[in-house]
Amino acid sequence: MTERNNIPQLVDHLFRHESGKLVSVLTRIFGIENLDLAEDVVQDSLVEAMTHWEYKGIPDNPSAWLFRVAKNKALTVIGREDHKRKYISSVVHLLRSELTAEPALNHLFSEEEIQDDQLRMIFTCCHPSISPDSQIALALKTLCGFSIPEIARAFLTTVDNINQRLKRARQSIREAAIPFDIPRGKELDKRLDAVLETIYLLFNEGYSASKGNDIIRYELCEEAIRLAQIVAAEKTIQPKENVEALLALMFLNVSRFKARQDGEGRLLTMEEQDRELWDEQLRAIGLYHLQEASRNNSLSVYHILATISAQHSIAADYASTDWSSILSLYDILITLDHSPLIRLNRSVAIAKVKSPREALAELETIRNEPAIDKYYLFHATQAEFLIQAGEHAQASAALEQAIRLAPLYSIKELLTRRLSRLTTI
Structure with a gap:
């Protein structure tokens, strides 16, 4: 056991990194109509972690400890509520037998299955039966570990509004009997836009945090990039230009992280930043993804935003920034997205x-x-x-x-x- 300190911060960190994984796996076990049950099990596991670690100390592998507790709670729930809930999951029958329960759980909680379940979850959240604003709110809540106030700030709206969106989303899941699966064909193309928007919102919350003491929440940006890479790795998603463009945008922005604050943690404007601190390797990865995104002359909001970010990244200094090209890019962008935030940046x-x-x-x-x-x-x-x-x-x-x-x-x-x-x- 490590020293018992910073337990609330560790639990918050685990919630950010692991809750989406756990909710996704448990939703596959319980069925999507029991999404609330999956979230409750994850929340109970985190509460148990905080309580247990206060007395026993933090385990050497907190994530593994949390996953083990969640597995045990899942088995308990299935046994306790077998006659109270209707499970439509194709795997739940394996968990009712002592002979098959442990190997089935080990398989379900494997890294590959967890990744697949997260992909299922994000596409399920973005089902067309759910309104677009509720899609993103639900994905941020269930998959990305956002609190209700954080989602409200991301949408520039109220907490009550977000609660209503989540309520409508859960109701739509039940009424439409939405499957917990990755769509195929044209249905996949329709939902991909909402998936990418959700990932981009997650990245933005990390890039310019809306709460706490840190202007940059690195773990949220890392999570957004990880989710985008999961989407990019899915073979059935073709073409991938928009995913590549989003990855380009995120990597190019991340490449400037080290220069955004001075030695005392004070926020610096781009004009004040020391460009020697910009990460050349991350910039190169971003430019590579931008090149991949441009293969078939595709154009999306992410293509333009990534190209604007690239213009900033390749300028030798602030005075050398090609503002004319950036304005031209914004002029194109507002034909695709006329939102007030885009127009604010264009100004x-x-x-x-x-x-x-x-x-x-x-x-x-x-x-x-x-x-x-x-x-x-x-x-x-x-x-x-x-x-x-x-x-x-x-x-x-x-x-x-x-x-x-x-x-x-x-x-x-x-x-x-x-x-x-x-x-x-």
Whole structure:
């Protein structure tokens, strides 16, 4: 046993890394209509881990300990509720016999089967019987270990709204008798878009965390890349250009992680970053995936975002950034995705290529969009344009609003530094 410390942090880490795996395997055992039961077993296992480790210490292999507890709880549930629930799983009968239960569980909990079950889970969550917004919320909750507030922040909506989406998703699963399987043919193509959007949201939550003390949650980004690689490895998914484009985008962004904070953990803008700290190997992997994504002249949101990220990555310094090309890419992007967040990002390129006044005018077109006025980055971006336009008083007010709305201390600190510099001008 290792020293008994940081148990809550370890359980949170395990929840992020292992809950999606466990929920997926247990859903295969219990049947998708018993998804709530699978989640309850995982939650009970985590609670037992926290309680047990407080007294006995943390085991040498916490993940293996957690999986063993989940296996035992699954057997207990099947025995206890055999007559209360209807199991449609094709494997549950193997767990009712002492002769077959242990080898069956060992097979179900093998690395290969776990990977297949996670793929089944993410495609099940993205079934067309479930509304698109509920699809992503359900996948983030069950497969990726997101809390309800985290999902709400990712969608720029309320906790009540997300609870309603999850309720509707579970109801759709029961009413449509959705199979726990990987679709084939045209059905696979239809659901792949929702799958990739879910993975991208997971990555974004890690890239710019919405809670906690860390601006970057590396484990979430790693999990998103891992899930995308699972999808990319599935032979039945053809063509793979969109998956490759998403992998390119994530690897290119990850390549800049080491430079996003200074030695004291303070957040740095891209202009302030030391590019010597950018990871050349990760950038090369990203550029490789971007090349693979471009084989058949495919075009998706991920292709354009990855190409924009590549433009930043290949610039020798901030002053060398090809903002004209980036603006042209954003002009194409808004024909595919006209969301306020895309237009907010596009406004930065407008300020660089045209003028801060034109960028401010662009921001005015999205000010009344739902939730955007409560998004700190809208006000921080507006403040930057106002500074460039010489409107310092208005810029100060915008920065103060951004500081009030910023979700993390590190972001508040960055904005406060900017405000302090502004007041000395």
